[in-house]
Amino acid sequence: MTASVGINKSERAYLEIKSKITDGSFGPGYRLVLGQIANELQVSVVPVREAIRRLEAEGLVTFTANVGAQVVATDAREYQYTMETLSLVEGMATAMAAPNVTPGDLVLARSINVEMRECLEHFDPKRFTELNHEFHAVIFEHCSNLHILDLVHRGWNRLATIRESTFAFVPGRAQRSVEEHDHILDLIEAKAPALEIEIAARSHRLATLHEYLEYQKSQQS
Amino acid sequence: MTASVGINKSERAYLEIKSKITDGSFGPGYRLVLGQIANELQVSVVPVREAIRRLEAEGLVTFTANVGAQVVATDAREYQYTMETLSLVEGMATAMAAPNVTPGDLVLARSINVEMRECLEHFDPKRFTELNHEFHAVIFEHCSNLHILDLVHRGWNRLATIRESTFAFVPGRAQRSVEEHDHILDLIEAKAPALEIEIAARSHRLATLHEYLEYQKSQQS
DNA sequence: CCTAGGTCGATCGTATACTATTTCAGATAT
DNA sequence: ATATCTGAAATAGTATACGATCGACCTAGG
Structure with a gap:
């Protein structure tokens, strides 16, 4: 009840990834690997996965079954x-x-x-x-x-x-x-x-x- | 490689729920409970959850944190x-x-x-x-x-x-x-x-x- | 009789562990 | 030399288990 100003981890992951995309840390074509991101954010893969699917729905990343997501190429x-x-x-x-x-x-x-x-x-x-x-x-x-x-x-x-x-x-x-x-x-x-x-x-x-x-x-x- | 024409369980859950909404089985305001649907479809809650979040992104259901989803009221x-x-x-x-x-x-x-x-x-x-x-x-x-x-x-x-x-x-x-x-x-x-x-x-x-x-x-x- | 606070059950949220799939490297055959 | 097969490593997909949260009911105090 102290530092966790945010809501839940899924939401936090969503915001975190999104900002990394917008500020260019994750450039176009960057491959979003679940486990990797989960480690960085200190959470399990489940919320990360949900966050990525949300970004997919918004069109910020593309997703391929059994392969993963990558930041949409902005040509x-x-x-x-x-x-x-x-x-x-x-x-x-x-x-x-x-x-x-x-x-x-x-x-x-x-x-x-x-x-x-x-x-x-x-x-x-x-x-x-x-x-x-x-x-x-x-x-x-x-x-x-x-x-x-x-x-x-x-x-x-x-x-x-x-x-x-x-x-x-x-x-x-x-x-x-x-x-x-x-x-x-x-x-x-x-x-x-x-x-x-x-x-x-x-x-x-x-x-x-x-x-x-x-x-x-x-x-x- | 036999009957499972479908892709993965998350996708199946998505299609299943969506059709139940469109054909009226899940009418407006119907409450989508994860565990319940998971049982009906014989899968765990994880793919069901993902399917529901997808439907939320498309605007077919509304979702409230820690409470759940319900079919959007079509007034x-x-x-x-x-x-x-x-x-x-x-x-x-x-x-x-x-x-x-x-x-x-x-x-x-x-x-x-x-x-x-x-x-x-x-x-x-x-x-x-x-x-x-x-x-x-x-x-x-x-x-x-x-x-x-x-x-x-x-x-x-x-x-x-x-x-x-x-x-x-x-x-x-x-x-x-x-x-x-x-x-x-x-x-x-x-x-x-x-x-x-x-x-x-x-x-x-x-x-x-x-x-x-x-x-x-x-x-x- | 009404309100504040507490308890309990239902359900969501997430971690961990296991399975399935893809991909790539290297070996083998044509 | 090219093509195809085989297996291992990486990673996505799913199940199960447990902790967190919310809402309803119930009790106590005004």
């Missing part, structure tokens, strides 16, 4: 799938949330966006990414459909595991991003039609993807 | 969430699939739709539901984004567990449904813009939901 195609999916669900979540967004939320969102602009000047990409998540969360957390909201969370979750490793910045994208944020807030404030808000939020995310793909292509040639 | 709200989510992902999947749909697929889809019309005359709702799934699958299976396709499968999956139990037919809906099917096929054949196809497919599903909600309201008063 460009995976990145594209994830961004497209997130654009879809986040767009809808934003649109569904719009009627429930309070004036206070809008003020908060705008202030976050101001801080993001400051990050651009100081060139603080890590903080920028955090704020970006906060910004969108302020809005989409009001989404009334809990299933869709869950999918949004999973999308961000997955993105966090990918971004750190491979997918860096596209020059100028951040600047345009904050401008699009303001536009989305304007639409919400003006109580624009749901579909218009949805398309705006969707395009906002897809723009990041497309600019990334363009940039990659230009670098290759 | 009207859940139904609405599921249908809205499916309308979203299926709409996009249909639009993304459209360019990859071959003339042969269109012929097949139209023939399925013809058979659905026949079901209307003979009043064969079970077969109608099957064909409905087939119809949509012929199209959305060509969706190039595997994440979105996976979400579509999960949505249908979930719907299967709900529909059987509570949510019956709305008079006249089936008739309109097959007409909308033809419209969607027309759009695909005419190579309509992706957004147009998406909205059509989305509306098609949402119409089922809205007519259901209307019908419920009218029955109450």
Whole structure:
């Protein structure tokens, strides 16, 4: 009853492994061996196994029967799938949330966006990414459909595991991003039609993807 | 190497429990007790536990720490969430699939739709539901984004567990449904813009939901 | 009569031990 | 030289056993 702030060992294992994936300790393709991880975490294999199956369900690792799990390979195609999916669900979540967004939320969102602009000047990409998540969360957390909201969370979750490793910045994208944020807030404030808000939020995310793909292509040639 | 066509016990338990949920043996709210199910399936609790956690990840059961799992309560709200989510992902999947749909697929889809019309005359709702799934699958299976396709499968999956139990037919809906099917096929054949196809497919599903909600309201008063 | 606290049974959570499967190295045959 | 077989090591899969936790009931005190 002292140190064990956590809940149960399965949960702890889950969080532990997940953070090792997101921070890059377990890179793409890394093989997750039950016994090995169990030793590191000082628990038996049973909770570890459960944690890994959970990560599988979330798409962070792939699992093969009688062989084991490995961290999902985050190639460009995976990145594209994830961004497209997130654009879809986040767009809808934003649109569904719009009627429930309070004036206070809008003020908060705008202030976050101001801080993001400051990050651009100081060139603080890590903080920028955090704020970006906060910004969108302020809005989409009001989404009334809990299933869709869950999918949004999973999308961000997955993105966090990918971004750190491979997918860096596209020059100028951040600047345009904050401008699009303001536009989305304007639409919400003006109580624009749901579909218009949805398309705006969707395009906002897809723009990041497309600019990334363009940039990659230009670098290759 | 004889009878055990299945893979491993965990997988068998998963399929077994899932089918019992979908066919109604384990109705909404039914409490899934590890030991009890383990006995029925003649396995130990470990694979059963894993199977249940998997079902939890798919949203078919809810799980509470140290208490256990129970079949998710499929109230009207859940139904609405599921249908809205499916309308979203299926709409996009249909639009993304459209360019990859071959003339042969269109012929097949139209023939399925013809058979659905026949079901209307003979009043064969079970077969109608099957064909409905087939119809949509012929199209959305060509969706190039595997994440979105996976979400579509999960949505249908979930719907299967709900529909059987509570949510019956709305008079006249089936008739309109097959007409909308033809419209969607027309759009695909005419190579309509992706957004147009998406909205059509989305509306098609949402119409089922809205007519259901209307019908419920009218029955109450 | 109502509430606080304690006991007990049911069930979950996890460790340990054993079994099944896969994989790879090395040997043998073609 | 290549292919196939054989066996051992590594690791996943499962069973059993025990400890931990929760919820219901029951008792004591107000």
